[in-house]
Amino acid sequence: MGLGLAMFSNFDFSVILNSWRYLFFDGMAFTLTLTALAAIGGVVLGTLIAMMRLSGLPVLPQVAKAYVNFMRSLPLVLVIFWFYFLVPYIGQWIIGSERPIQVGAFSSSLITFTLFEAAYFSEIMRAGIQSIPKGQSAAASALGLTYWQSMGSIILPQAFRNMLPVLLTQTIVLFQDTSLVYVLSITDFLGAASKIAQRDGRLVEMYVFAAIVYFAICFIASLLVRRLQRRVAIIR
Amino acid sequence: MTSSAMPPVSPVSEPQAATDAAPGTGPVGTLLTERPPVTATTGPMIAIDDVSKWYGDFQVLTNCTTSVTKGEVVVVCGPSGSGKSTLIKCVNALEPFQKGQITVDGTRVADKKTNLPKLRSRVGMVFQHFELFPHLSITDNLSLAQRKVLGRPKAEAEAKGLALLERVGLKAHAHKFPGQLSGGQQQRVAIARALAMNPIVMLFDEPTSALDPEMVGEVLDVMVELAREGMTMMVVTHEMGFARKVANRVIFMDKGEIVEDAQKEEFFGSPRSERAQTFLSRILSH
């Protein structure tokens, strides 16, 4: 007990009170926006990749598989660096400008996370699509639905519902992963905490506070996902 | 050494391939290579006294009382969900119970001071789904508990295991793994594994109900032989042929209660309760 008290005796929690607006309105707002947009982009792209992989057409499945395995072999930090430097050149190439174009930190991270997480989301969606009995697509074809109609109104809605808890869990992982934009000195939640920490020399308070906030959000979110999982399980 | 009270009998049937020596046709004696030491010379081997058990609010056993004396073979039957498997698992404390008392060879199983691993090592158990350890060879399946629980040296444990394997007609399979044997073969190995511990009593929990019909005989043959050699046995089973052949007593359970507990002749001749009559007519009709 004595140790615990001594531990916190020279803490100065006022640094949090003085900076919370910056931490949440700048930092957390960036983190949440990035998480939400990258999750949506990742699921959409991931679903397309999963459909490519299961399409049975020539080449497409191999391309999809290579993309997924490639992304999953690389550390996210390296991928963040890659895109940070690559995106300006790709932009230049697309619009045919003289010089590499300036891409903001936000766009660069959004592209990175969408493309990176799409590889992980695609594996989830692949499992989801495969979990739907073959008879379902057979029945859809028998009714005269085209491939896209059957995917859009029969297979994917069921796959999404079955996989919703897993997709949300992966989104919590994505939320945690966004903290890695720290390596680009971007002001996400951790970046904001880190900047205050350095400015005021209050590393202990700021990092402990950041940990508590991340923990609270992720813990509550995963409790909600578990509750949802039970409900989905009952409906089935 | 062979010292059983009765001579071994030839098996009733032997559907196995020629590579399996049939149980009971080995060069020597019996399944019981040693008479297990019994400490309580008087009183029943298993005494179940007013045992009740609940899963939450649901009562699975209601005031069950019965006993098994030394050398006795008691068959427990009843419809599924009647609590018979739960009752037999209470005997070696695989399942806890909330009320009543069970003693095995004079030792209370629910007593906190009881050395349960020691008690369980003297009570052989055979499961519905065999439960051989899939990652161990047959030899290792037979010797693991002998070495780790009884502290027998490796060579002794393996020799003992091999001798019993020969007795159940599977010596040629010693080096194989459980997944390479048929269900009937696995169950015979499981019986040998339990016997290797020199148990004073054997518990069988539906030993043939997970088997394909053509394999039931080979397992029952081993059990019949064991019974005739004088092993004390408590057997949960639907095999009424087995009960007729070797049981001394039959216990009929329904809805967690012991409805009927009678000598074999009495039970098959004129069951007192209506529930037992219905059960018997249903099970004997096919």
Added chain:
Amino acid sequence: MNYNWNWGIFFEASPEGNGTYADMLLSGLMWTIVTALCAWVIAFAVGSVIGVLRTLPGRGAQMVGNAYVELFRNIPLLVQMFLWYFVLPEVLPESWGTWLKQLPNAPFYTAVVCLGFFTASRVAEQVRAGIQALPRGQRMAGTALGLTTAQTYRYVLLPNAYRIILPPLTSEFLNNLKNTSVALTIGLLELTARARAMQEFSFQVFEAFTAATVIYIIINLIVVTVAGVIERRVAVPGR
């Protein structure tokens, strides 16, 4: 794309003065591998214990196991890295804290401990799932033969559970290996950090990152191949 490619850059001397850029990347690779292996030892040992705790009948043990997993899974790895590196020395008694701060190679030890405990929570999940995937009768059979709980785990449950979870454990090992790159934020000179440094010194961004990418892919292939060999080695006949 008006980018000046120069693949010969790897054989030019790095400004650090002790070898070429290629040497720089290889030393990064060495740190990545050593860190990953050391962290894995902790992750496997701690993860197994926590995983087992979560399958024991006692509520206390389960709660401890669950609390561990929740704690380490719900805080981003980077934040955990900062907690171990910046916060721990400050909250320990002063003499310990000073000792920690003066430790040579502190980023390495911190990365090993941090990654070890982080990955342990993921290993624990797999171990728990593996044990719970076994038929309930296996535990009963061990118990009925007189094995103690510890013996039942040691000789019956764990050998089977590890076999079942070998594929997910392989991917956890790979995650652990990739996660070593997060330690560049506390100054560990692992592969990604070295590629980044090479880019800063030489301005040859894409050569540096391409090299790192290729190396990561090769390590992945090697790990997957080795895991396949192990899987075949420990496969149980007849299953």
